[in-house]
Amino acid sequence: MGISEFVLSILAPILELIGPFMPGNTFPAYFEMELFQRALIAAIIVTIIGGFLGGFLIMRNLALMGDGLAHVSFGGIAVGVALSSTAPLWYGLVFCIIASILIHEMQARELLTGDAAIGIFLTGTLALGLVVLRLWGGGITTDIEGFLYGNINLIDSDKLDLIVIVAIFALSSLYLLHGGLLATTLDPVAARLQGIPVRFIGLWFSVMTAAVVVAMVNVVGVLLVTSLLVTPAATGQLIGRSFKGCILWTQFFGLSSVLLGIYYSAELGTGGGATIALVSALMFPIVLTGRTVYTRFIRSPILNID
Amino acid sequence: MKGHLSHDGEIVIKASDLSVSRGSTIVLDDINLTIRQGDFVGLVGPNGSGKTTLLMAILGLLNPTSGSVEIFGQDSKRMKHNGRVAWVSQAASNLPKNIRITVRELISLGVLTSKTMFPFFKNRKNIREQVENALELVGLKDVADVDIYSLSGGQRQRAVIGRALVSNAEILVFDEPLVGVDRDSRNSLLKLLDDLCHTQNKTLLMVSHDLAAIRQSAHRVIYLDLIQLNDCCRGGIQYDGPPSEFPDLLSLATLRGIRNVHEPEHIIISLKEGNSEPKVEEE
Secondary structure, three states, X not given: OOHHHHHHXXXXXXXXXXXXHOOXXXXXXXXXXXHHHHHHHHHHHHHHHHHHHHHHHHHOOOOOHHHHHHHHHHHHHXXXXXXOOOOHHHHHXXXXXXXXXXXXXXXXXXXXXXXXXXXXXHHHHHHHHHHHHHHHHOOOOHHHHHHHHOOHHHOOHHXXXXXXXXXXXXXXXXXXXXXXXXXHHHOHXXXXXXXXXXXXXXXXXXXXXXXXXXXXXXXXXXXXXXXXXXXXXXXXXXXOOOHXXXXXXXXXXXXXXXXXXXXXXXXXXXXXXXXXXXXXXXXXXXXXXXXXXXXXXXXXXXXOOO | XXXXXXXXXXXXXXXEEEEEEEOOEEEEEEEEEEEEOOOEEEEEOOOOOOHHHHHHHHHOOOOOOEEEEEEOOEEOOOXXXXXXXXXXXXXXXXXXXXXXXXXXXXXXXXXXXXXOOOHHHOOHHHHHHHHHHHHHHOOOHHHXXXXXXXXXXXXXXXHHHHHHHOOOOOEEEEEOOXXXXXXXXXXXHHHHHHHHHHHOOOEEXXXXXXXXXXXXXXXXXXXXXXXEEOOEEEEEEEEEEOHHHOOOHXXXXXXXXXXXXXXXXXXHHHHHHHOOOOOOOXX
């Protein structure tokens, strides 16, 4: 399709420019070699959209929606592999979007609460994927493991195409709908009376989440999607005092997790997805401790943040 | 019921023969209701008497079994909501807990409509002015950039009211705005509502269990209750009139005790006779 090549041709010179200033032995390769440049760009793009979406997911009490949809996408990927498709991710995308619409409808009709609906789809499609793999797909191969734990060094231009398309779709939708989405999240009745299409926005948000999750599966893998989707947003909410502030902090924590994660994975030879997730998860307790120390001992012992 | 109105404005809400059922219970039976501009209507009644159901039916968020509701002369089911009606929920209990948002951000959400929802249609300067006005009106200018969870319950409630005011809605619908609000905040809130009604000619519809508040501020009280008729339960308006003639709490208890009467009007009449001098609880 070529979108990814276009993006790469713009960003590669910039990366090559800052590459020599990067620390470490292996890490600068991410700025210099095309294969690794692709990985770095994919990880950064995915983190940025994940950060924007994560805040809304937390506000809507759907923090585990991403995790659920990632498992659903694994079912789709497995079916794709079993059908010996060259691009199993697109199967994952279709599965994910259908599941997200069904989950949203079940919640909107109050058939099930959010968590229960997610749980059913999570286990159902994961099980389907495992059964299909055993029957026709030749079991868990290294390819499949890549989808489970993520392998950023395996991101080819097809995968980057998917990520870039999803990013354009998600960022433009979020730009257009963020006001309506926030109003809907805060008070659906009031939003509806204001003339905001509450149902449509809810559905659109679900589809968007599904697409973003599939894009993330490439980078951090099915099992670790939440680490880029929800963790930076949760860390950002510890510090941010306003909606805008939270978004900025979320981006800061998300991007620093990705860069540090990739750095350590390159230097220590650990898996990219797992290291990013670990750094991202560690940031939460560190920031929490820092905040506690700051409010207790430095700012004022009387003022309480909550 | 025109005789009870404090003044004669334009009719803004008109319910005709409205009935709503839930299961086998007829929660609202044959409601006929006219609300005029500038009215402050208090909606009272025990739990399960259909107060919220009536609000939802009026706002067109609920399908009535029969009858219709017109808002500004339009069928409320088919009405395009464009900010002429605003809803104020119980802020303290209804806002999601895990959200970081400042008062200013919350209030500026009230400006959004189906037309101005998208960022490039916004007239930013205009919106900023509107938001500042609303902040001034609800008296939260000092805490405009503070996270709403750092505020007191009363302030938070004011913030939610500010969100409803910023859109210049003509009808404001409040669902129990006084729950969990302390006496001082309550009184200043009531004063704010009174001002809105008198100086800006807004129409207010408020559900509350705080009878004293309703007596103090509302021009008109509507009492809803379920009445056992033969063997089926029917709900509807049992009293509609000025607060000064509204029977006191003790009589209401009696009213609930003698539900097995065939004509609801009889109760009201008998209550009115028994309470020629209703006790008004003034703060």
